[in-house]
Amino acid sequence: MMRIIVKELENTEGTVETGHNVALGYYAQNQEDLLDKNDTVYDTLDKIAVGDIRTKLRDILGAFLFRGEDIDKKVAVLSGGERARLAMAKLILNPYNLLALDEPTNHMDIRSKDVLKQALANYDGTLIVVSHDRDFLDGLVDKIYEFRDGKVKEYLGGVMDFLDSKKMENLSELERKNEAIIAEKIKESAQEKEKQTDKTQNKHLSYTEQKEIERQQRKIKTQIDNCEKRIETLEKEVAELEEIMSDPSKVTNYQEMILKYNKLKSDLDQQFAEWERLNTL
Template sequence: MISVDGLTVEMGGSALFADISFVINPKDRIALMGKNGAGKSTMLKILAGVREPSRGRVNVPTDCRVAYLPQHLLVEDGRTVFEETEQAFSHLHDMERRMAELNHQLETRTDYESEEYMAIIEEVSALGEKFYAIEEINYDKAIEQTLLGLGFKRSDFIRQTSEFSGGWRMRIELAKLLLRKPDVLLLDEPTNHLDIESIQWLEDFLVDNNQTVVVISHDRAFVDKITTRTLEIMGGKLYDYKVNYTEYQRLRAERREQQQRAWEEQQKFIAETTEFIERFKGTYSKTNQVQSRVRMLEKLELVEVDEIDTSAIRLKFPPAPRSGNYPVMMSDVAKSYDDKRIISGVNLTIERGDKIAFVGKNGEGKSTLVRCIMKELEHEGDLQIGHNVKIGYFAQNEASVIDENLTVFQTIDDVAEGDIRTKIKDLLGAFMFGGEASNKKVKVLSGGERTRLALLRLLLEPYNLLILDEPTNHLDMKTKEVLKYALQNFDGTLIVVSHDRDFLDGLVDKVYEFGGGKVVEHLEGIYEFMERKKLENLRELEK
């Protein structure tokens, strides 16, 4: 379907990746993986035709429709959500209008033998063949199902797109791409702005429609569910395996072990052969044997061992003072914005050592309750913070409080204490600030980089209650592993707002479900909660 031949991208005098070739086949569901900065988004832009490579080419058949969802996009204002989503079918409406116009000309013209008349017949025939090859669509129903699946309410359909945040606008654009049913779908971090229910809906949609897709995502559960092939960019090379990401990692580890053994055997052979040459190179009776071994070494094809990512180090929190038994206590807590009730009647007691996930659709009050705990918002009811509680709080806007004039290294060096000071460079590498990046001034960092830096700084301070609001949005899989390990071994209390199921699995032991203005406590892990909720939903369908 799409062939990539000898693709090279050079940036700043060095190659991001070099001489990469592969083919995207019909019905391939591909995970494009690699560390942040490896070139994944660049590759996707080249496939989408919005960026040119330094060398090489991408061959896309003329009748192949490619749709691309970048990480950052703004929907135009001036339409309702439904009207904007309806633009997905604009090409079909254009075809219908054109066919109607041409048919009208055929009915009214009388120059039946003219070249113009024959040209109209040919165009009508070609358009009709293309139009009627497309399966019949109930436009309104398809739009409704897609918007509901991506988390919109029916009452949102008539609201202006300008009323929605960037994350919700991205959902509108995603809905449009899915409805167009392109031949190839290119998705860059599609789950970043979705809640768990919407992610599950998207998974089912892509799998059920057997959609050809190339996706960049750091959501392991999502990637494993939808993909059957993995392309990983590492060290400028491309590794291609016909399995999902988790299975790919296992196969790559096996392959590297085999390569390592072969390399060690070859090094032993080279050492022994070199020793023989050195020992007998002046001995007349051994001349032929020496020359034979020299030629053997010259022709020897050296075994290469795949590069391995060693950035995943073990991060442990500094010791923190012990808090009281109940770090957070709520009684009849409620919060409204203007006339809209977000949460009400919240009665919860969080115990020391609890690890809790706040889950629910976007807009149901997860971040609102967090901000109430942080005393950033006034609220109704009683909300008390327990004895000796030291709160560490991370939200997407926390990056703005970092001193812009410090370097990345200085930012972490200022808060690191004890043994951790000897590991600052390793920590920075694990959070994707390795090498020269540690000397960058904060002021030149991107929003995502600042967010990662703010999160790392938070982890190095002695808190006994951590509240993390979407901490994994700008982290790659290796960095998420570092963070998850640290949080699993954190002996304080944890509240985390996240839609990343793989990250939450094995980390939290309670789930607080937000919905309909209520907060319901579930004493179980994330997958147990999700499986039971799925069963409940099925029972509701049977009623």
Template sequence: MITVDNIAVEFSGTTLFKDVNFVINENDKIALMGKNGAGKSTMMKIIAGVQSATRGKVSRPKDTIIAYLPQHLLTEDNTTVVEEASKAFSHVYKMRDEMDVLNKQLETRTDYESDEYMSIIEKVSDLGERYYALEDVNYDAEVEKALKGLGFKQTDFTRLTSEFSGGWRMRIELAKILLQKPDLILLDEPTNHIDIESVIWLEDFLVNKANAVMVISHDRAFIDNITNRTIEVTMGRIYDYKANYSHYLQLREDRRLHQIKAYQEQQKFIADNMTFIERFKGTYSKTNQVTSRERMLEKLEIIEIDEVDNTALRLSFPPAKRSGDYPVTVEHLTKKYDDHVVFSDVNMSIKRGEKVSFVGRNGEGKSTMIKSILGEIEVEGTCSLGHNVQVGYFAQNQAALLDNEMTVFQTVDDAAKGDARTGIKNILGRFMFKGDDIDKKVGVLSGGEKTRLAMVKLLLEPVNLLILDEPTNHLDLKSKDVLKEALQDFDGTLILVSHDRDFLQGLSEKVFEFKNKRVIEHFESIDAFLERNRIDSLKAIDLMG
């Protein structure tokens, strides 16, 4: 369907990738993988047509619709949510309006025999043929289904997009993409700002309703559930696997083992021939053999072993004093903003050493509860911390709170106290900030680097109650695995808000569900909770037909 033909990208004397060829077929669901900096987003932009390759081309049939959702975007500020989402059908509305204008001209004109009159009739006929050939769709209903599926309430539809956060604006753009029913959907980190229910809805749509899909994501469960093919960008070339991400990891390891074996055999072959050449160089009777072997070695293509990212985040939480039996106790807690009730009469207690998850749609009160526990907002009822509780808090926007004008070193130096100040370079080294990295300004760091830096600040003091609100946004799969291992080893109490099911798996032993102004306690793991609720969640959302 769409052909990527021999594309290459070069800049400043560096080749990002070259001689890349592959075909995207109808109904392919592709994970585009590779380490940070390998060129995944660049590849996606070239396919989307928003960036040009240095060489090569992307071919597609006429009238092919490609929809692209970048990591960062801005919607207009002067339109409502429903108006912005309805732009998905702007081509339909444009045809209809153009027909109305032309029909009015025909009603008022009397030059029936003129060339201009006949030209208008031809235009109306052509537009009408295309317009009435379109599927009979209730566009308003389609817009409503998509917006509700992605977490918007009916009361949100008439609000201006400027009133929403970047994550919610991303959902509006995602709704526009889904409504277009494109031939190919390109998604660059689509799950970073949406809750678990919306991720489940998106998965269901992409698997059962979408045509071809290509996605870049660090959410392992998401890409495993939706993809059947993995294209890996590494060392300037690609490898194409007819497998989802987990299976691809096994195949990639097998490939590397074969490469290592072939490389070792080739090196032995080269060494044996070099020994022969050195031994018989200058021997008249062996001249032809020596020359032949020299030419053969010159033409030999050296086997390359795929690079492995050996930079490893090493993370462990420093030991803290033992807290009281119940680090968090909530009794008859209610929070309102004017007439809007976030939650009402909530009772909750969290035992020392428990690892719990707060789940629920965005806007149901998860972050508000965290602010209540931290004493940052006024509430009705009581919300108290237990004896000797030392809190470490990672906010959802923690990385954005860093000072862009400070260097990496200054950021940590400013937060460190006591003995920690003498070992700042070692601390930063554990978080993959080495050499010149520590002198970089925060403003030039990637999202993942900023998240790691914010995590460094969290670890400067020992804590026994960790509260993490979406800590994995912008972290790559390897960093998420290391953070998860550290949290599993953490001997304190953990409150975790995350939409990343793979990250939550094996971490959370109890779930507090925020729904309909209530907080419901579930004595089960996040996996059991989601499995029990998955079908109900999908039924509750009126999916696009």
């Protein structure tokens, strides 16, 4: 939906209309990668600043934790979190009255998230935010849209009200529940397809060929079972790490934790992809 709103993707049904006076700014998941690596931090904002705002660039950068010699650093040497902060500062500097933000806290440490949240809380325009970060959304949004089973449902209130209505503690729990439902539907569809195929093939196969097919099917089933066990283990590790990251007092090395978290998410995505592949065999 976000990509349709910002005209990156064409809608297949219905219409998408932007209000007459709406000036839309978009923060994509890879927004920090779109910065010019040869520019300095200061140059990044100076290139787009116009009017009196040019005299306040150092203050704006300071609000996003770029102070002193930091503003002379090349974008190329910044960490992922620093580039994300700079990309957001650049976005807010533009005269947009609607910001569409797609997972804006990716790669950000806790301090950066707090800075971003404060900046957005003071923003006068409208925000559309796609995020699984409960703490970031808490107090920032006043309406939730849930996309599920091909439908969109609106919830008035903040993210905590939404989670209370779902009897859940975090958004990742909801995401895992939805993934489990989708996975079960895929599995049922694959099993039905397999039954139909077997009925057709078995009429023409020899005893030896049927036995070989059954052996291959048992092997695939074992691989699927092992894959599901790995997915369950990874989901638990991700949930535990998210719980730790939500409490700054428990974090000793946030950068190391972010790397571990991204690795777990990547492994989980790979396992889901492998699970889907096996279920199509």
